[in-house]
Amino acid sequence: MKIRKIKIKNFRGVKELEWNLPTADIFCLIGKGDSSKSTILEAIRYAFFPQWNLTLSDSDFYQCKVADSIVIEVTIGELLEDFCSLNKYGNYLRGWDAAALKLTDEPDDHLESVLTVRLMVERDLEPKWLVVCDRLPEGVQFKQGDRNKVSVGLIGTYSEKQLSWANGTALAKLTEAQSLNELLANASRTVRSSLDADRPVSLKNFDAAAEKSQEIAKLLGVPVLDAYKAHLDLSSINLKVGGLALHDGDIPLRQLGLGSRRMLLCGIQKMGLEEGHVTLFDEVEFGLEPHRITRLIKHVREDRRGQYFLTTHSPVVLRELTVKELHVVHNKGGVVQIISAASDGLEQLEVQGKIRSSAEAFLAKKVVVCEGATEVGFLRGFDDHQVGKGKDSFSLHSVALLDAKGASKVKDLAKAFKSLCYDVSVLADADADDQFSTADAAELVKLGVPVHVWSDTLSLEERAFQDLPWDSVLVSLKLAQDELGFPVHDQVRSRLQEALDQDIEKWPESAKLRTVIGVAAKKGGWFKDITRGDQWFKTVSPAFKDAEFLKKNLALKLEALWAWAEHV
8 A cells, every 4th residue: 555645734843734645656855854754754654553552642732732633644545455345445435646646535437546544633632543535524433453454664763663573563464463472372381380390499589588478468367378489470571472573593683783773674664565565764864874875775666565755864865866756845834845856847957966966955944055165165164253153053044055066057056946945045256147147146036046146246255355354365365375385476476467575464455466366366276165265264254343344245245145044
């Protein structure tokens, strides 16, 4: 069985979600932290919870508002024949149009037959599972045994239980439950008999204490039918199906490393469930090295019987998956939206390539598309400067700084992220109209993407050396020459065509010299990587205490970008 549609109301961080799923076997949910990706997986698991005693609390309600019932509806297709019979749920069959991604209440020959399972929890915290349709809204009970048949398994951070024969695990489904219960009952009796046979040695001191207890009992008038002795109380030991677990020799496999356990569980889920399964894999990269992530994704992709729902915060996972398998999750005020990275209209933006080259940015909420590495490094330094002033960091605002690796790529990158409903801003030079033009900037602004470019058609280096106080210009030159190893004196003098003192600190300020320094810095690549851009900002950061400098274009553009990061 496979999931076709999910609706969630008032469950944990989700106030409202409606997701019509395309026909696929792998769904990887990506996006910033706290966007409710794990909650969606838990909702699926709860809808098909294989036991009767699902424990919930007030904190499972959205904002703990117990007056608003939790409602989780999951529509499933590729149904078991048993589910379609009139004696079961045949009267509740509905139709699913895979092409239009639309659910209709009446089944039809040209539509896939599906069932909608509803889990409802009200303020009494008692879960109710029903199969429902609009024709019969009161529904019919969806029994525990049938929930178990859907074979939904969660592989989370704590999955030791899944390596035992506990109720609802993949291992339990591979084994006749009744024979296990009988086996363990016999094992309990054998343990009791073995202990009784060794009583004179093993239980000598315990039986002595039992005799004293018997004497006290008689003294107090408590009847003694035979004789007090120490023995196993099998009901207290609670030896049950879950106590039987996989071992490697005498070592329980629950002692494997986290990554190895999770990979093993995924394999068991695939191997054993002939009728198919739905596997929920939270934080798929957790505990795994990149090469094992690659192997795991290949294993998942080869499984034609299962349907997988993954979450990740790993760029490695993103690069292993195809664009059709990635779905971006956004949560705004509890209203959750899920957008396929392969949505119609995105083909021309080549999203797959952008995910491969810019994976980290797809895991944020807001993206600043920077023309190059210098801008990224400069903004990192600016971020540290703002934090030092008591401001919240870019990371706290879920902002990713993305190196577009050239002005010609800025527009398409910004459009791709905007089309996937990310908040996007651009920081670019204004010195190459053939690569990023004023028309390009206007097009992005029209789409709701703020564009920050330096005035007077200048690059970052040129703008900075025009605006910085002269002391900051000189320390920038010393950084480039003394620490970064560039022939600053020679590069500037060759462009100035005038004599210059070998001692940079003695250079006199002039408009012409500022212009030449900016060009030399740009052409010479003094700060053309993230580390050097960061260093440069830290070197000139004292300038941001200068009231006159704060009125200049460089400072104003950076402050405008910061305001966007804080308030969008």
